[in-house]
Amino acid sequence: MNSPDTRGPERLEASNLFYREPALYDDVQSDSDSARICRELIDRHCPRARTLLDFGCGTGRNLEQLAPHFDCIGVDLQPGLVDYAHRTRPKVDIRLGDMRSVRLGQPFDVLACLGNSLAYVHENQDIRAVFRTFAAHSRPGTLLVLCGPVAPIEHTEPQEARVATRLGPAKVTIHYEWDLRTQINTLRRHWLFDSGEEARDAIRRRVLGPRELELYGTLSGFDVAEITNESDAGPLIGPSAYIVACYRG
Structure with missing residues (x-):
C-alpha cells in the first residue's frame, strides 16, 4: 500500500x-x-x-x-x-x-x-x-x-527469502537500517530472479x-x-x- x-x-x-x-x-x-x-x-x-x-x-x-x-x-x-x-x-x-x-x-x-x-x-x-x-x-x-x-526492525544480518512471482521465482535479500533521530526504518532489497535478472530498491518507513x-x-x-x-x-x-x-x- x-x-x-x-x-x-x-x-x-x-x-x-x-x-x-x-x-x-x-x-x-x-x-x-x-x-x-x-x-x-x-x-x-x-x-x-x-x-x-x-x-x-x-x-x-x-x-x-x-x-x-x-x-x-x-x-x-x-x-x-x-x-x-x-x-x-x-x-x-x-x-x-x-x-x-x-x-x-x-x-x-x-x-x-x-x-x-x-x-x-x-x-x-x-x-x-x-x-x-x-x-x-x-x-x-x-x-x-x-x-x-x-x-523498528533492526536485524544486524541480512535476511533472505524465496518468493514466487509472475516474473519467476526470486531470492530477496534485505538489509535493515534504523535511524533513531528520524525514526526511519530503511529496507534495502536485492532481488535476484532465477532468470538471472536483478533489481534493487529501498523502502523508507517512519515508525x-x-x-x-x-x-x-x-x-x-x-x-x-x-x-x-x-x-x-x-x-x-x-x-x-x-x-x-x-x-x-
Whole structure:
C-alpha cells in the first residue's frame, strides 16, 4: 500500500520495485490477511458500517476483498498503481489523490489506511495533515483502522527469502537500517530472479509508536479503542500493529 513521503510520486516510484511493477506487489502480498483483519476489527467496533474509504489503497487488492461487504472508495498517490488497479479491478472505485490533502466532500462509516501506507509519510507536519484528512471524512462514530510499524526492525544480518512471482521465482535479500533521530526504518532489497535478472530498491518507513499514534489521533478528534497485532486481542509485540480509533467530533 502506498502514500506520500516528501519526495513525491516520481522518486517514490524510482525507489520501490513494487511501484514500478504493481503485479509483483500482488504476487508477493497474495497471502496477506489485511483485508480479513480489517473486516473483523470493523465487525467488532462498528458492525453497522456500510461505507469505507481506503487511503493508500495501492493496487486495490484489499479493496477488492472488502467491496462485497462495504460501499468502497480507494485513494492512492501513485499514478502507475491507480492505472494498474483500473485495468485489473475495474469494478473497484479507485481514485488518484494525496492523503495529505485529498477531500472527497463526504463522511464515511470507516476509514482504512492499511499496508504501512501511513509509514511513507515521514514529516510531522505531513502526518498531522493526514490526520486532518481523516477528520475531514469523518462524522461522530466514524471508525479509523490503521496498520503500520510501531517498532523498528533492526536485524544486524541480512535476511533472505524465496518468493514466487509472475516474473519467476526470486531470492530477496534485505538489509535493515534504523535511524533513531528520524525514526526511519530503511529496507534495502536485492532481488535476484532465477532468470538471472536483478533489481534493487529501498523502502523508507517512519515508525510511530503507539503513544505517538494516540496523540496524533486525539489531537484530530479520534479516541483510540484498540491497538493489536491482529484481530485477536493480546499483548502488543510489534513490529507492526493495527490501530482502531473512533471519531468523537
